[in-house]
Amino acid sequence: MNHGRRLGEDPGLVDQVVFRRQGGDLIPAAASFHREDAELLARQLTPLLRAEDGGRQPSLVRCRTASGAAALIQRWPALDPDGHPGTISHALIGPVAALSMGTCVSLHELTLRGRDFAARATGRLTAVPVGELREAARRQLPGEDELRAVEPVLAAATAALLTDPRRPLALLGSSLPDWPERNPTALVAFGLRGITFNWLNRFWSFATYDTAPRLWVTAVPEPPGGAAHLVDLAAPAGERADELAAALVARFLDRLPDGTEGLVLAHCPGTADAPLTDRLDALAHRLQATAQHRPAPEPPVERGLLDTVLAAGGDAHAAWDALTVLHTRPRSDRLAAELCAHLLRHRLYLRLDLPDEDDALRAAWLFDWAVSPLVRDPAQQPGLSGLLHELARHGSAHTRALLERLVLDTPPGVAPPDLPPVLWQQLLRDLRDLGPAPVEPAEEPVEEPADEPAGKPVPAFQAPSFQPLKPHQPPERDQRWLAIALFAALGTLLVLLLMALN
Numbered sequence: 001m002n003h004g005r006r007l008g009e010d011p012g013l014v015d016q017v018v019f020r021r022q023g024g025d026l027i028p029a030a031a032s033f034h035r036e037d038a039e040l041l042a043r044q045l046t047p048l049l050r051a052e053d054g055g056r057q058p059s060l061v062r063c064r065t066a067s068g069a070a071a072l073i074q075r076w077p078a079l080d081p082d083g084h085p086g087t088i089s090h091a092l093i094g095p096v097a098a099l100s101m102g103t104c105v106s107l108h109e110l111t112l113r114g115r116d117f118a119a120r121a122t123g124r125l126t127a128v129p130v131g132e133l134r135e136a137a138r139r140q141l142p143g144e145d146e147l148r149a150v151e152p153v154l155a156a157a158t159a160a161l162l163t164d165p166r167r168p169l170a171l172l173g174s175s176l177p178d179w180p181e182r183n184p185t186a187l188v189a190f191g192l193r194g195i196t197f198n199w200l201n202r203f204w205s206f207a208t209y210d211t212a213p214r215l216w217v218t219a220v221p222e223p224p225g226g227a228a229h230l231v232d233l234a235a236p237a238g239e240r241a242d243e244l245a246a247a248l249v250a251r252f253l254d255r256l257p258d259g260t261e262g263l264v265l266a267h268c269p270g271t272a273d274a275p276l277t278d279r280l281d282a283l284a285h286r287l288q289a290t291a292q293h294r295p296a297p298e299p300p301v302e303r304g305l306l307d308t309v310l311a312a313g314g315d316a317h318a319a320w321d322a323l324t325v326l327h328t329r330p331r332s333d334r335l336a337a338e339l340c341a342h343l344l345r346h347r348l349y350l351r352l353d354l355p356d357e358d359d360a361l362r363a364a365w366l367f368d369w370a371v372s373p374l375v376r377d378p379a380q381q382p383g384l385s386g387l388l389h390e391l392a393r394h395g396s397a398h399t400r401a402l403l404e405r406l407v408l409d410t411p412p413g414v415a416p417p418d419l420p421p422v423l424w425q426q427l428l429r430d431l432r433d434l435g436p437a438p439v440e441p442a443e444e445p446v447e448e449p450a451d452e453p454a455g456k457p458v459p460a461f462q463a464p465s466f467q468p469l470k471p472h473q474p475p476e477r478d479q480r481w482l483a484i485a486l487f488a489a490l491g492t493l494l495v496l497l498l499m500a501l502n
Contacts, residue, residue, distance in 0.1 A: 005032075005033050005034065005127075006033060006034050006037055007033040007034065007037035007038070007041065007067075007069075007093060008033075008067065008069055008093070008094070008095075009033075010127070010385075010389070011095055011098075011130075011381065011382050011385045011386075012129060012130055012131075012382050012383070012385045012386030012389060013032075013094070013127035013128065013129060013130065014092050014093065014094030014095075014098050014099065014127060014128045014129075014130055014133055015031070015032045015033050015092070015093045015094065015127050015128075016031070016032050016090065016091065016092050016093070016125050016126075016127065016128060017030065017031040017032070017033070017038050017041065017090075017091050017093065017125070018030040018031070018088070018089070018090050018091075018117075018118050018121045018125070019042055019045075019049050019088065019089045019090075019091065020078075020080075020088050020089075020118075020119075021078075021080040021081075021084075021086040021087070021088075022080070022081065025042075026042055026046055026049050026050065026087075026089075027039070027042060028041070028042050029121060029122055030121040030122050030123055030124070030125050031124070031125055032124070032125040032126055032127040033127075041065065041091075041093070044065060044066050045063070045065070045071065045073070045091070047214060048061050048063060048073060048075075048207065048210075048214065048215075049073065049075060049087060049089050050086065050087050051075075051087065051209070051210055051211050056077055056221075057077070057180055057209040058074070058075060058076050058077070058115075058208075058209070059073075059074075059075045059207055059208050059209035059210060060072070060073070060074055060075075060104075060107075060186055060206075060207070060208045061073040061074075061075060061205075061206070061207045061208075061215070062099070062101070062104045062189070062204070062205050062206050062207075062215075063205045063215060064096075064203055064205065065093065068096075069093055069094060069095065069096070070093070070094060070095065070096045070098070070099035070100075070104075070203075071091055071092070071093050071099070072091065072092045072099050072104045072107060073089050073090070073091040073092075074089065074090050074091075074118070075087050075088075075089045076088055076089070076115045076118065078115075078119065088115070088118045088119055089118065090117065090118040090121075092107075092128065092133075094130065094133075095130075095382055096203065097378055097379050097381070097382055098130045098133065098134070098382050099133075101189070101190055101193045101204055102137065102141055102142075102190065103133065103134060103137040104186070105141075105142055105186045105187065105189070105190045106136075106137035106138070106139075106140040106141050106142070107133075107136070107137055107140070129386065130382040130383065130386065131344070131345040131346075131383060131386065134341075134345065135345065142187055142190055143256070144253060144256045146187060147187060147190075147191055147253060147256065148253055149184075150184040150187045150188060150191070151249060151253065152177075152233060153171070153176060153177075153184050153188055153231075153233065154184075154187070154188050154191040154192070154249050155242070155245050155246050155249045156231050156232075156233050156236075156237070156242075156245070157169055157171065157188050157191075157192060157217070157231050158191075158192065158195060158245035158248055158249055159236070159237035159238070159241040159242045159244075159245035159246075160229045160230075160231045160237050160241075161192060161196070161229075161245075162237070162241045162244060162245055162279070162280065162283065163229070163237050163238060163241050163276065164229055165196075165200060165272040165279075166272070166273075167227055167228060167229040168213050168214075168215065168216050168217070168218065168227070168228045168229070169192075169213070169216065169217050169218070169228065169229050169231050170213040170218055170219075170220045170223075170224055170228040170229065170230050170231065171184075171185055171188065171217065171218065171219045171220065171231045172220060172222075172223060172230055172231060172232045172233075173209075173219055173220060173221050173222075174221070174222070175231075175232045175233040175234055176219070176233070179219075180209075183208050183209070183219060185206055185207070185208040185209075185217060185218070185219040186206060186208055188206075188217060189204050189206035189216070189217040191249070191252060192204065192216075192217065194252055195248050195249065195252045199272065200272055202216065204216055204217070205217070206218065207219070209221075211224070212224055212226070213226070213228040240280055241280065244280060244283060244284055244287070247287055248283075248287065251287065299329075299330075301329065302326065302329050302330070302331060302332075302335055303335070305322045305325055305326040305329065306322075306326065306335055306338060306339055308322040309322050309323055309326065309339065309342060310338070310342055313346065314346040314349060316349035316362065319349075323366070326339070327369055327370075336370070336373070336374065337374065337377065337379065337380070339370055340370055340371050340374045340377075340380055340383075341379070341380060341383060343366055343367075343370055343371060344371065344380065344383030344384055344386070344387055345383060347386075347387055347390065348362070348363035348366050348367060348371075348387070349362060349363065349366075350363050350402075352390065352391075352394050352396075352399060360398070360401075360402045360405070363402065363406075364402070364405050364406060367406050367417075368410070368414050371384070371417075372415075372417040375417045375418060375419055375420070375423075376418060376420060381420065381422075381423065384423065385423060385426060388403070388407070388423060388426065388427055388430075389426065389430055391403040391406075392427055392430035392431050393430055403427075407419060407427070
C-alpha cells in the first residue's frame with residue numbers, strides 16, 4: 001500500500017481508505033494513497049472510527065481532517081481477528097467542495113462500497129474522480145418529501161440550536177420516530193446547515209450514531225454527559241425558541257423547490273454570540289423582514305434550457321440547441337454555476353481519444369462564455385483542475401494546442417481566464433513532467449474515410465451567428481509556453497508574498 005501519491009495531491013480526485021482493527025489498533029488495510037499518510041489519518045480519526053459500545057449500529061460520519069480536508073466515513077460493527085467487538089470503516093477523503101453536505105447526505109442512501117468490501121479490502125484502492133462522485137450523489141439529493149418526514153426532529157434541533165448556537169447537538173435516539181430502524185440524523189444536519197447557512201459560519205459535521213457526541217450533530221442511544229445540548233422531542237427547548245424554530249423550518253421547506261432555502265437567515269450575522277433574548281429578537285425580525293423580500297425563482301425558460309442540458313449528460317448533440325439559446329439568455333449566479341459544473345464534469349464534450357477540430361472549436365467556445373468567468377469560484381476549481389490536468393497529461397499535439405487556446409492564446413476580444421496561482425502551478429508541473437509536445441506526422445491520404453465512432457455523431461461545429469469564432473493564427477510555440485512559464489512564476493511569487501505578509 002506504499003503508493004507514491006500523497007493524500008490530497010490531486011484536487012480532482014477523492015481518495016478512499018479502509019480501516020480495520022489489528023492487534024488492538026485501527027490500521028489502514030487498504031488505501032488509494034501513501035501508507036504513511038494513511039497511518040497518520042488513522043491516528044487522527046481513531047475516536048470516530050470506534051464507539052464505546054463496540055459500535056452496535058452502523059454509522060455515517062462527516063468530519064474534517066487535521067489538514068482541512070473533508071472526510072465521509074461509513075462505519076460498521078464487526079469482530080476483530082481475536083473475536084472482540086469492534087468496527088470496520090470505509091472513508092472518502094477529499095476537498096470540502098467535493099464532499100459537500102449535500103453530497104455526503106446523498107451518499108447516505110447510495111453506499112459506494114458496502115460492509116463486505118470494507119471487511120476484505122487490502123492493498124491499493126483507486127481514487128474516485130470528483131465528477132463521478134457528484135454525479136452519483138446528484139441523483140439522490142434529499143428532496144422536500146424526505147425533509148418534511150423529519151420536520152418535527154428538525155424543528156426540535158433548530159430550537160436547541162437557537163437556544164445555544166455554540167453547543168453541539170445530541171439527538172436522543174429513544175425520542176426519535178422509528179429509531180433505530182430509521183435514522184434522521186444526516187437529514188437533520190442537512191436541514192440545519194440550510195437554515196443557518198448565512199448565519200453560522202461553520203463546517204457542519206455529524207455522526208448518525210455514537211455513544212459520545214464529538215461533532216456538531218450526533219445521534220446517541222442515551223443521554224450523554226459533557227457539554228452537548230440534548231435534543232429530546234419530549235422536552236421542548238422553550239416556548240419562544242420552539243415557535244421561532246418551527247417558523248424557520250417551515251420557511252426552509254417552502255423554499256426548497258426554487259433553491260432559495262439558503263437565504264432563510266441571509267444578512268443576519270453577528271447574533272450567534274448575543275444574549276438569548278437579543279438573539280431571538282434579531283432572528284424573529286430577520287425572519288419577518290425576509291418574508292416580504294423572497295428572491296424570485298429562476299425564470300422558467302432559462303431553467304428549462306439548463307434542465308435540457310443537464311438531462312443530456314455528456315451528449316453534445318442532445319444539448320447543443322439548448323446551449324446555443326442559453327448563451328443568449330441572462331443567467332443567475334446559481335444557474336451559471338450549475339452550467340459550468342456540468343460542462344466541466346463532462347469535459348466540455350471533448351473526446352480526447354478521437355481528436356477532432358470541431359470538438360476543439362466547440363470546447364473553446366463553451367469554455368469562453370460558460371467556464372472562464374467562474375474560474376475563481378472555489379466550487380468550480382476541482383472540475384477545472386481535472387480538465388486542465390487531462391489536457392496537459394494527454395500528451396498529443398492536438399490537446400496541447402487546445403490547452404494553449406483555452407488558457408493563453410484566446411482570440412481577439414476574448415480575455416484569457418484569470419486562473420488562480422495554484423492552477424497555474426499545477427499546469428506547469430504537468431507540462432514539465434510530460435516534456436515537449438510531440439510533433440504529429442502528416443496523415444497520408446486514404447481512399448475511404450475512417451468509420452464514425454459508435455453512437456449518434458455530433459454535428460460539425462458551427463459557431464452561432466451571435467458569437468462567431470474568427471480564425472486566429474497563434475504565435476510560435478516556444479513564445480506561448482514561455483508566457484505560460486512567466487504566468488506561473490508570477491503566480492508562485494504572489495502566493496509566497498501573501499504568505500510572508502500573513
